[in-house]
Amino acid sequence: MEAVVTNFGMQAAAAEIFLLTAVCVILLVDVFLKDEQRWITYALSLLTLVGAAFVTVHFAVDTRVIAFEGMFIADPMGDVLKLFSYGTVAVSLLYSREYLERNGLFRGEYFVLALVALLGVMVMVSAGNLLTVYLGVELLSLSLYAMVAFDRDSGIAAESAMKYFVLGAIASGTLLYGFSILYGVTGTLQLDELAVAVREVGPGNIGLIFGLAFVIVGIAFKFGAVPFHMWVPDVYHGAPTPVTLFIGAAPKIASFVLAIRVLAEGLDAMVASWQSMLIAISVLSMIIGNVVAIAQTNLKRMLAYSTISHVGFILLGILAGTNDGYRASMFYTLTYVITSVGSFGMILLLSRQGFEGDQLEDFKGLHRKSPWFAAVMMMLMFSTAGVPPFVGFWAKLAVLGAVVDVGLVWLAAVAVLLSVVAAFYYLRIIKLMYFDEPTDAVDIQAGGTLRAVLSANGVAVLALGIFPSLLLDLCARVLP
Amino acid sequence: MQSTITWPILSVLIWLPIAGGVAMLALGDKNIALGRWIALITTAVTFGISTLLWTEFDTTTAAMQFVEERNWILLFNSYYALGVDGIAMPLVVLTAFITPLVVISAWTVIEKRPAQYYAAFLILEGLMIGVFSALDALLFYVLWEAMLIPMFIIIGIWGGPRRVYATIKFFLYTFLGSVFMLVSLIYMYLQTCDAGQCSYAIADFQRLPLGLNEQLFIFVAFLAAFAVKVPMWPVHTWLPDAHVEAPTGGSVILAAIMLKMGGYGFLRFSLPITPDASDTLDWLVISLSLIAVVYIGFVALVQQDMKKLIAYSSIAHMGFVTLGSFLTFELMSVNGDTRGAAMGIDGAMVQMISHGLISGAMFFCVGVLYDRVHSREINSYGGVVNTMPIFAAFMVLFAMANSGLPATSGFVGEFLVLIASFRADFWYAFLAGMTLILGAAYTLWLVKRVVFGPIANHHVAELQDVNGRELLILGVLAIAVLALGLWPAPLLDVMRPTVENLVQQITVSKL
Numbered sequence: 007m008e009a010v011v012t013n014f015g016m017q018a019a020a021a022e023i024f025l026l027t028a029v030c031v032i033l034l035v036d037v038f039l040k041d042e043q044r045w046i047t048y049a050l051s052l053l054t055l056v057g058a059a060f061v062t063v064h065f066a067v068d069t070r071v072i073a074f075e076g077m078f079i080a081d082p083m084g085d086v087l088k089l090f091s092y093g094t095v096a097v098s099l100l101y102s103r104e105y106l107e108r109n110g111l112f113r114g115e116y117f118v119l120a121l122v123a124l125l126g127v128m129v130m131v132s133a134g135n136l137l138t139v140y141l142g143v144e145l146l147s148l149s150l151y152a153m154v155a156f157d158r159d160s161g162i163a164a165e166s167a168m169k170y171f172v173l174g175a176i177a178s179g180t181l182l183y184g185f186s187i188l189y190g191v192t193g194t195l196q197l198d199e200l201a202v203a204v205r206e207v208g209p210g211n212i213g214l215i216f217g218l219a220f221v222i223v224g225i226a227f228k229f230g231a232v233p234f235h236m237w238v239p240d241v242y243h244g245a246p247t248p249v250t251l252f253i254g255a256a257p258k259i260a261s262f263v264l265a266i267r268v269l270a271e272g273l274d275a276m277v278a279s280w281q282s283m284l285i286a287i288s289v290l291s292m293i294i295g296n297v298v299a300i301a302q303t304n305l306k307r308m309l310a311y312s313t314i315s316h317v318g319f320i321l322l323g324i325l326a327g328t329n330d331g332y333r334a335s336m337f338y339t340l341t342y343v344i345t346s347v348g349s350f351g352m353i354l355l356l357s358r359q360g361f362e363g364d365q366l367e368d369f370k371g372l373h374r375k376s377p378w379f380a381a382v383m384m385m386l387m388f389s390t391a392g393v394p395p396f397v398g399f400w401a402k403l404a405v406l407g408a409v410v411d412v413g414l415v416w417l418a419a420v421a422v423l424l425s426v427v428a429a430f431y432y433l434r435i436i437k438l439m440y441f442d443e444p445t446d447a448v449d450i451q452a453g454g455t456l457r458a459v460l461s462a463n464g465v466a467v468l469a470l471g472i473f474p475s476l477l478l479d480l481c482a483r484v485l486p
Numbered sequence: 487m488q489s490t491i492t493w494p495i496l497s498v499l500i501w502l503p504i505a506g507g508v509a510m511l512a513l514g515d516k517n518i519a520l521g522r523w524i525a526l527i528t529t530a531v532t533f534g535i536s537t538l539l540w541t542e543f544d545t546t547t548a549a550m551q552f553v554e555e556r557n558w559i560l561l562f563n564s565y566y567a568l569g570v571d572g573i574a575m576p577l578v579v580l581t582a583f584i585t586p587l588v589v590i591s592a593w594t595v596i597e598k599r600p601a602q603y604y605a606a607f608l609i610l611e612g613l614m615i616g617v618f619s620a621l622d623a624l625l626f627y628v629l630w631e632a633m634l635i636p637m638f639i640i641i642g643i644w645g646g647p648r649r650v651y652a653t654i655k656f657f658l659y660t661f662l663g664s665v666f667m668l669v670s671l672i673y674m675y676l677q678t679c680d681a682g683q684c685s686y687a688i689a690d691f692q693r694l695p696l697g698l699n700e701q702l703f704i705f706v707a708f709l710a711a712f713a714v715k716v717p718m719w720p721v722h723t724w725l726p727d728a729h730v731e732a733p734t735g736g737s738v739i740l741a742a743i744m745l746k747m748g749g750y751g752f753l754r755f756s757l758p759i760t761p762d763a764s765d766t767l768d769w770l771v772i773s774l775s776l777i778a779v780v781y782i783g784f785v786a787l788v789q790q791d792m793k794k795l796i797a798y799s800s801i802a803h804m805g806f807v808t809l810g811s812f813l814t815f816e817l818m819s820v821n822g823d824t825r826g827a828a829m830g831i832d833g834a835m836v837q838m839i840s841h842g843l844i845s846g847a848m849f850f851c852v853g854v855l856y857d858r859v860h861s862r863e864i865n866s867y868g869g870v871v872n873t874m875p876i877f878a879a880f881m882v883l884f885a886m887a888n889s890g891l892p893a894t895s896g897f898v899g900e901f902l903v904l905i906a907s908f909r910a911d912f913w914y915a916f917l918a919g920m921t922l923i924l925g926a927a928y929t930l931w932l933v934k935r936v937v938f939g940p941i942a943n944h945h946v947a948e949l950q951d952v953n954g955r956e957l958l959i960l961g962v963l964a965i966a967v968l969a970l971g972l973w974p975a976p977l978l979d980v981m982r983p984t985v986e987n988l989v990q991q992i993t994v995s996k997l
Binding site: 377388393394395399403406407410411415418419422423425426429430433434436437440441474475478479482 | 559
């Protein structure tokens, strides 16, 4: 791939500039709105996402473009990931509206924070420099801390926001410390120069490995991988469901891209070192995530642990250290985001005034109340469990293929074994929905938009499972 | 003889029932009167089309027939490739034959969410036909796993009191078995990539040169998947639970078709892909098969539950399938006896088809009694012949077939496998021959306790004999069992080239 250096990088960052401008406008407009006019903010936010998608498509690049003296990279992978991020943010806003209105959270700040978090994701996606990476990480994290605490009256939300903030700050510090060591050894923060410098210094350099360890800790924390996963269940559980949904979506894309940019692009020569570290993290994540998930009674907590195990799978692709692996990992991430958004959407579908719908028990007999949405949830659960013909299976297949390809057959065997463990708790939800009788007679009260989007989400999981090429080819094109 | 069918017959066989199933789901329970007919017509038409496979089948070649190939996943070089040979075709027809009977049997019996019941069976039918006709390993795996979902739902919703336990056990057991197969499929795919042309085609896997150690690992992974499905001792424990809790239709499909997938897998994957590993480890499979035949036979003898008894008898009979398949290597190493080897595989195949018919029929018989008395305990019955003479006649016929009486299909398969085992080793034949005693003992004792003797209680006294629907099901099955028993030649003719080719293929070492 040829690197085209343009000093004037406005075009490369057009989407980011557009989004930032729109956020400022929305912030201003929101000040002058009365409470009953708040839908205007909501509509403007959605419009912004559509606009950003338009801008990204319009300025899409065929090859890697480096801008702002190397601080910023625009590449096809970045474009696709950004478009996906817009999509997931839009879907999460569509899912959340009713819940937010019902719980007095339908305020302008929520949308502004969501959009700023998205901006953070985009900056990470396009980072060409360790400082840009860090800028994106912080932009995203700070917005998320505030979003978790958004329900001011909820003690549990405040507690989880505090936990998230303290642990997140430590992780950010660790990441930054790692970056500083890398800088100290190589004398550059630029990712492409870093890759060259690491080869000159030699990947076995003790200073580099020391720095790498800190970077890995930071990445693992942002991913929520064991042993840096402690915040995940509490934050997922404590945050209002729309925020949990949000955290489970776009930020996962950001974590993936963080690993790709820093490890695969900046430190690719040190693959032997980070591969062994990631193997440990990945296996532990799959074990702890899957085993502890079995003991949960709260669906949000269960999905939190299930996320931890999926992170283990995403890392499998990355640790392969091959292009096939990165591609598989990207495919896994996108697949995971699609199903995760749907699963939390189901909780929002069940929720109503004074009822969160996030206990496993709440799904009892769903099949009686709504055969269609029970079927949607079933498809989502089978997909997450990796059972064909749903898209989750192809994600697993892709990462397993990447791992076997580099000779780690035992790792693939461990992974599939743990996916059988995982199947148990997904099956339990299907059991609750289909084999048990409902405990109450209250119907689903959600509105048309939520129903329509959620239905589309479920159908997408099946359609992509039958025609996985749609998504696979996309990943293959941007990560050749 | 060249096939005259130019339209994609296998795709129609797969997607027609699935489309019917989706239509049933959309239709819902409100229009079930119409829905039943949709289900029946769909499955009957599917069976009608499947008979074309038989009549148009070219019995002179071992090549795949009715082949279709479309691009599916270019990135993995995986194709939507379908085709049948002499091993797969009879199993496809069997599937299409059994499913309409299941639909008929549920006609008035299933009152809980009937539309979904039919839909589950229709979708399941399409997936099962797909498993038997997939030529691409990835497609095979997808259908193989997808098949678990409808069965999971069928046992879980319409099953007996311990259905949740049974169905989760069924799902996890089979899932656990198959994931290792997935890893070995991926491994072989990457080997084909190293050889130059990435491919998931099963035929390419069969040609792939593999070292003995690789073969052993792959063989064990396949064994995990197929042994659970067959099921072989000691991984059979899910089967009695699943059978006992499943509704009649579920038990029938499970016994008649799903178990055959394990046997089919051995013939399609294990033997041709890993011939040397199969040769090395054939003692293992043969011992497990003989244990299944003898030990499980004894276990069946002490069962109090009719369905459990038939479930154990299924395991024992499927032991013949695995025995017949793996005798090949013994025969070859003793005296290069290809005729005996082909006979073993022939026997295994006939046994699969015949067991599909007989075990299906036995479960239908139990279903007939269960629908009336709502008990599966043998003790709850006695003297059924007095109140249900027609039913009793059928039950005795199927019981005889189950114990391998000549002139029934049960005899042909067991006899072929027994002869093949005689050629290999007297003691194999001796142990396998125990089934003639044990099979007769547990089946006939079951019949004696349920059908004959004085009327045991007022439930039995109030029994009504079979109605028209039940008569139709049992009658059709009885004809099939007798026809196959008296004149198995058509089936053997269909299989001959494929089996001979298979024997040739597996006797050539890959090393």
